[in-house]
Amino acid sequence: MVIVGAGHAGGTAAALLRSYGYAEPITLIGEEPIAPYQRPPLSKAWLKGEADAESLMLKPESFYAGAGIELVLGARVTSLKRSERTVCLADGRSFAYDSLILAMGARARALPIRGADLAGVLSLRSASDAEALKGALGPGRRLAVVGGGYIGLEVAASARFLGAEVVVIEREAAILARVAKEPLCSFLTRYHEARGVAFEVGAMVEAFEGEAGHVTGVRLAGRRAVACDAVLIGVGLARNDDLAREAGLECVAGVVVDGEARTADPQVFAIGDVTHRPIPHYARMFWLESVANALEQARQAASIIAGRPAPPHEVTWNWSDQYDLKLQFAGLAFDIDDMVVRGDPAGAKFAVFHLKGDTVQAVEAVNAPAEFMAGRQLIGQRRPISRARLADTAVSMKEVAA
Numbered sequence: 001m002v003i004v005g006a007g008h009a010g011g012t013a014a015a016l017l018r019s020y021g022y023a024e025p026i027t028l029i030g031e032e033p034i035a036p037y038q039r040p041p042l043s044k045a046w047l048k049g050e051a052d053a054e055s056l057m058l059k060p061e062s063f064y065a066g067a068g069i070e071l072v073l074g075a076r077v078t079s080l081k082r083s084e085r086t087v088c089l090a091d092g093r094s095f096a097y098d099s100l101i102l103a104m105g106a107r108a109r110a111l112p113i114r115g116a117d118l119a120g121v122l123s124l125r126s127a128s129d130a131e132a133l134k135g136a137l138g139p140g141r142r143l144a145v146v147g148g149g150y151i152g153l154e155v156a157a158s159a160r161f162l163g164a165e166v167v168v169i170e171r172e173a174a175i176l177a178r179v180a181k182e183p184l185c186s187f188l189t190r191y192h193e194a195r196g197v198a199f200e201v202g203a204m205v206e207a208f209e210g211e212a213g214h215v216t217g218v219r220l221a222g223r224r225a226v227a228c229d230a231v232l233i234g235v236g237l238a239r240n241d242d243l244a245r246e247a248g249l250e251c252v253a254g255v256v257v258d259g260e261a262r263t264a265d266p267q268v269f270a271i272g273d274v275t276h277r278p279i280p281h282y283a284r285m286f287w288l289e290s291v292a293n294a295l296e297q298a299r300q301a302a303s304i305i306a307g308r309p310a311p312p313h314e315v316t317w318n319w320s321d322q323y324d325l326k327l328q329f330a331g332l333a334f335d336i337d338d339m340v341v342r343g344d345p346a347g348a349k350f351a352v353f354h355l356k357g358d359t360v361q362a363v364e365a366v367n368a369p370a371e372f373m374a375g376r377q378l379i380g381q382r383r384p385i386s387r388a389r390l391a392d393t394a395v396s397m398k399e400v401a402a
């Protein structure tokens, strides 16, 4: 068993294979110098200094040797030869496999504009990226965040916690345009503004300006430049599917898999952010970028390889922490025709339910865990609900879901 990519998905798959009784040798190959770790805290608790490096690890490093998992770190796989069933590393080593799991994840998308190579222009995907970002933050430091997505907003909140001044620059007319809907977008804009974050929306970044090789500002089309000491580019990700594409596996901005994480090659599975996968609940193919997805597909691949039945499909979910807000999301807002808001955005405790007819397709919950949990259940069950009862906080979510 060879796993390429020692991240959240790859590390989980290796551990699950052993817990499912798989007894053959397992080799887990990762480009980063450290054992599999969790990325979500890199923009949240870890960045704020509330979590240490040790707490990020999926398992203590000693676990892998104890479980008979060979961990090959600081090693980049450069080619996959499916006819020979081997993967080759940049340093010339090669590993043969009977089964292969591709778990290469994704990288932060670059902004190919002038000044992008200046010192202080940063992105955030890995622990080493996070170290560099943390070093650029502190009282009085000015951070420009390019991209008003979840990672950009989490970093904005953490940077404010650390005393930095923050401007978020967004190309669309509102933040979170790609991933969230009203009224969450305007709620979060107001929440950040009230905590000192400035926004430049509908703004095109033309170039990064610098002095002596270090960034000093962001030039915007038709507007004044934003002065800064550092820039975080948070404009989405690019999936690391090159290896698979070059080996002739089907890729659609991600490795195409079926509902059990299989590629068209029976020996090759793909899991996590790198995949383009079916979402049976919405009867379509899609890309998910979440821990829940990494865990679900790791379970699928490990189950099949260990000769167990595939686990049932899950309703996808995700979360974000910003200031004192616990944001929880379930489902995907496809084909929606209506929306019910339950609770009070002014009190920072509410949930937005997105409906298709009388069924819930997705929920966005702000400091509302009961709404998130019941919402996730309602999405999975496709049970028709009463809009009036859903909107009425006097009716408990248990009763709404019953």
Ligand SMILES: Cc1cc2nc3c(=O)[nH]c(=O)nc-3n(C[C@H](O)[C@H](O)[C@H](O)COP(=O)(O)OP(=O)(O)OC[C@H]3O[C@@H](n4cnc5c(N)ncnc54)[C@H](O)[C@@H]3O)c2cc1C
Residues within 6 Å of the ligand: 004, 005, 006, 007, 008, 009, 010, 029, 030, 031, 032, 038, 039, 040, 041, 042, 043, 075, 076, 077, 078, 103, 104, 105, 106, 124, 125, 126, 151, 240, 243, 271, 272, 273, 274, 288, 289, 290, 291, 292, 294, 317, 318, 319, 320, 321
């Ligand atoms: C800052 C940040 C905050 C996030 N917050 C949340 C959150 O709040 N909630 C949530 O659900 N998700 C969050 N995510 C997303 C979540 O971390 C990812 O969905 C998850 O890490 C995906 O796991 P993965 O194993 O597919 O990819 P990764 O964890 O990225 O692991 C892939 C690994 O493969 C390695 N690799 C790539 N190519 C090769 C190669 N050719 N050879 C060897 N190794 C290779 C990479 O170096 C990497 O270590 C966040 C991500 C980031 C960066």
